[in-house]
Amino acid sequence: MLIPALLLLSTDGAKAINLMFAPGDVFVSLESGAVQWRLPDGTLNRILVGTVPGTGEGMGFDAGGNLYVTRWCTEPWCQTRESVATDTVEVFGTLGQPQGTFGSGYDCAPHAIVFDAAGTTAYVGQAGCTGAILKFAPGQSPIAFTVAPDTQGSFWIDLAADACTIFYTSWGPNVKRFDGCAGVQLPDFNVAPMPGGATQDLRVLPDGGVLVSSGQVIARLSASGALVQTYEVAEPGFWAGLDLVGDGTFWAANYETSNVYKFDLTTGTVLSSFNAGTAPHTVVGVRVKK
Structure with a gap:
């Protein structure tokens, strides 16, 4: 039997949900053990228990x-x-x-x-x-x-x-x-101590550099290990999980607030965000389905 990957629900407004993991879907792990399965725009799709x-x-x-x-x-x-x-x-x-x-x-x-x-x-x-x-x-x-x-x-x-x-x-x-x-x-x-001290999640970039959660900021290192850029938002920050989307953007989770942000890797602009709907200090990992 073929199982459709996408279902359209008719409620007050039509809402598409994924039945299977699909490219671009965003997964957020929680301290409770549950995992939020979200659509590429950050909309909650399901909670995996x-x-x-x-x-x-x-x-x-x-x-x-x-x-x-x-x-x-x-x-x-x-x-x-x-x-x-x-x-x-x-x-x-x-x-x-x-x-x-x-x-x-x-x-x-x-x-x-x-x-x-x-x-x-x-x-x-x-x-x-x-x-x-x-x-x-x-x-x-x-x-x-x-x-x-x-x-x-x-x-x-x-x-x-x-x-x-x-x-x-x-x-x-x-x-x-x-x-x-x-x-x-x-x-x-790294050629110098990371700016936030407590390094967390990291991703190797296509250019050989590395993107690293580092306390209050997210830091970008060049292929030679030099700090070339930082990313942050106007709220208390302790960055945890992050992942590259593959199109020049990335998602990152702020453990301090349980907000998750999508950044433009080059400009540092925040493109979108969502709150996990959980207490502060509960959002841990982020992974994007490729």
Whole structure:
């Protein structure tokens, strides 16, 4: 049976909703564990509620378009469910349905996940315990990369186009790097401490630079690691998740206010925004379906 990707509801005004994950859709993870599935303009489409307890943290898509959400469990309500795996990665199918967990060998606090360009090999950053980055390649046992931390392991991660260099942040003043092919630590990417101190999510840009959430601002680094631009809004800020749309714009989540903004990468202009409808300090990750 063919399932339509788009449904038009007739209410007071017609409203289109996606039944399947579609390019441009925006996904926002919440501290509660739920994930907001929004249309490209930021309109709420659905809320994904999983079966694995824990917070909603970083997200990524595999080659089949399935959504992966990292989870850790620190609250008593979560730890009492001993029959369900915690500190893991939960998978949602392309219709938004929970499909269980992914991977094994997490020691604690998996926080970020990214796939290679083929969408088949996953890397998971861990904020606690060893702070190692785990590599999951098809048909192979997980490989743990011991990386140098600032304060919080491999808190957020991204993979460069060479499929070897892993960029990561550790809730400190740096954008750090590790060569996953050679298995060696690389020098920090930034040539000076980041302006906001507490670095969070990051994306490698097509020009070799990096876009980084950095406290009150979002910072853009050149291919040589120099600060070339900052982005901010007129409200208290502590930027968390961000992702590139692919058309010269990006979405970013302000953890301080639970507002999510779309910026023009070149000009810094705010193009649109929405509030998650949740309390401050509840919006974490942002991922755009490509």
